[in-house]
Amino acid sequence: MSCFSVRLFASYRDLVGKSTVLMEMPEGSSVSDLIIKLSGRYPLLTSAPGKLVIAVNYEYVDHTYCLTEGDEVALIPPVSGGSK
Amino acid sequence: MIEITPDKIDHDRVISCVRRDSNGAVAVFLGTTRNVTEGRKVLHLEYEAYRPMADNKLSEVVLEIRQRWSVENIAIVHRIGKLEIGEASLIVAVSTPHRKDAFLACQYAVDRIKETVPIWKKEYFEDGEVWVGSEFSSTHS
Numbered sequence: 001m002s003c004f005s006v007r008l009f010a011s012y013r014d015l016v017g018k019s020t021v022l023m024e025m026p027e028g029s030s031v032s033d034l035i036i037k038l039s040g041r042y043p044l045l046t047s048a049p050g051k052l053v054i055a056v057n058y059e060y061v062d063h064t065y066c067l068t069e070g071d072e073v074a075l076i077p078p079v080s081g082g083s084k
Numbered sequence: 085m086i087e088i089t090p091d092k093i094d095h096d097r098v099i100s101c102v103r104r105d106s107n108g109a110v111a112v113f114l115g116t117t118r119n120v121t122e123g124r125k126v127l128h129l130e131y132e133a134y135r136p137m138a139d140n141k142l143s144e145v146v147l148e149i150r151q152r153w154s155v156e157n158i159a160i161v162h163r164i165g166k167l168e169i170g171e172a173s174l175i176v177a178v179s180t181p182h183r184k185d186a187f188l189a190c191q192y193a194v195d196r197i198k199e200t201v202p203i204w205k206k207e208y209f210e211d212g213e214v215w216v217g218s219e220f221s222s223t224h225s
Contacts, residue, residue, distance in 0.1 A: 009134055010204035011218035055202070058137035074134060076202050078217035 001026055004067060006038065007074040015044045025067065031056070032063040034073065045075075053078075085159040086142045088133050088203075093161050093172040102157035102179040111186035113194050115174035117167050127208045131164040131173060134202040138162075141201040145193055149178070152192070153185040160193065162203055173205075 001024050013019050021042075025034055031054050039049045046052055053076040054061055060076070067073070085101050095114060103110050117129050142160050149155055159177045167173055176193045180186040197203075205216045 007134070009202070010132055010206070011215035014215070055134075055137055058140055060200075074137070074202075076134070077204060077215065079199065079202055079204065 002029075002067070002069040004034065004069075004071060004073050006034070007072065009074070010077045012045060012075050012077050016042050023073075029067050030063065031061060031065045031067065031073070034067065035063065038075075085157075085161070086139065086146065087161040088135060088138055088142070088164055089161065090163065090165040093163055093175050095172065095175055095177075098159045098161055098175050098177050102159045102177045104156050104179055107156050107179045107181055109181070109183040109186040110177055110179045111183070111190035112178075113174070113176045113190050114172050115194070117169050117171050117173055119169040121207055121209075124209050126169065127210065128169065129167045129173070129208065130206040131162070131167065132204050132206070133162070133164050138202050142197065145196045145200070148196065149189045149193055153180065153189045155180050155185065155189050158189070158193070160197070162197070162201070164203070 004023050004025060006021050006023055008016055008019055008021065023034060023037060025037065035049045035052055039045060054063070055074045055076050056065060056071050099110055099112060119126050146158050146160065149158060155178055157179045161175050163173050174197070176190050178186050178189045178193065180189065207214050207216060
């Protein structure tokens, strides 16, 4: 098993009540696996797990990305200085 | 010049930082905090950034611009923390030899910043607060 710290910002942090959560995942887990586990633990986080935007080590990644120990994972809420 | 800062934006300093005698244009975009959203009175705002990712993404926007237009200098300063109404939250200043490139590059920068840079805005109302773009809101009980 590998341990990942998942950083939460803005609306996600307010929903969960923490800025970082620790997640233990089997070796070779993907971002998608992590999201499934996270949504199970924090159902409020999203009604659409497939649409969550994730960054690993400060870069946006897609959900097939394979995690390695030491990766910094972040859940990126909708970025919006405002679309108007 | 790229900055994410809790300090007030000094637009004169930013403009003089990009202006050059060899250029005929400086286009400046100043994003300011608004006192109303969908009819609700906004009291103040708060901006939060994920650093250093936000800094990296701002640098990428600058690179994209340099690949597209003949830009001499570009400065982007984004403010974070608590802002009062009417304050500047973002300034983009672009200097170019001719005005057309300055306008195009400046607009592109602002659009890309709002798409890719992990900075979030929270609006505080009399009866609650909302992270803009979020599907959730909270109301004071």
